[in-house]
Amino acid sequence: MELGVKTDVTPDLSLSAAIFQIKRQNEYVDASSTYVMAGKQINRGIEFAAQGRVTRDWMLGGSFTALQAKAQDTDDARIEGKQVGNVPRYKSAVYSEYSWPGLPALKLNATWLYSSSKAFAPNNEIAGLNRKVDGYHVLNLGGRYIAKIGDTATTFRFGVDNVFNKFYWGDASSAFGGYLIPGAPRVFRVSAQIDF
Known part of the structure; x- marks a missing residue:
């Protein structure tokens, strides 16, 4: 179930908000290390978003x-x-795109991502101790340049994900005795898209 609203406050500013509830089968590893499906996982949340132009x-x-x-x-x-x-x-996420004045084909972008801490296991414990997986902040930077090669439109993209090479745990699971999956380290990306 979801109830939301979206509005264009001005031609340059859009706002949205939503409340939601999602029910799904609850799956976890119980005290005897058996994978079980029992009860429901109830997700209730609220989301806000805004997007607009600070300048042209x-x-x-x-x-x-x-x-x-x-x-x-x-x-x-x-x-x-x-x-x-x-x-x-x-x-939360904050993202930005900047068109270079005098060179509209070049657009630079940045994205900052944040995730708060989370429980490692359904019972919030590892070996009887209360444990949480730490939250994290990640910054990604990039850009794109649109060019014409002959009569063919070509978009060149470049970027650096996780600019500060921050170590963080992306995902956690209590299955098979418990494991953590690290987030991606710093990654450099270069690509070209050719539109025939």
Whole structure:
């Protein structure tokens, strides 16, 4: 279920907001290390977003999500009513694109991503200790240049993901004794798109 609203406040500014609830089968590894499906995972959240032009050449946007994901009707006191593992309570993104004055074919962009800490396991414990996976901030920078080679439109893209080479845990799971998946390190990207 979702209820949302979106409006163009001015030709250069758009705002949106939504509240939502998602129910799905709850899947986890129980105390006997058995994979089970029991009860429901109830995700309730609210999301805000804004996008607009600061100047003719500079576009700025952002989004923020607050999410409560809890296990219900599981008949398992270890996880009943607790935050589901691997789901952050807060996520946000800020993105920007800048058209270089005098060179409109060149556009530079930046994206900042944030994720709050999250529970490692459905019962919020590892070996009996309360544990959370730390939140993280990641900055990505890039650009694109649109050119014409003969009569063919070509877009060149370049970028650096995770500019500061920040180490972070992207995903966590309590399955198979528990494991963490690291986020991608600094990555350089170059590509070309040719439109025939």
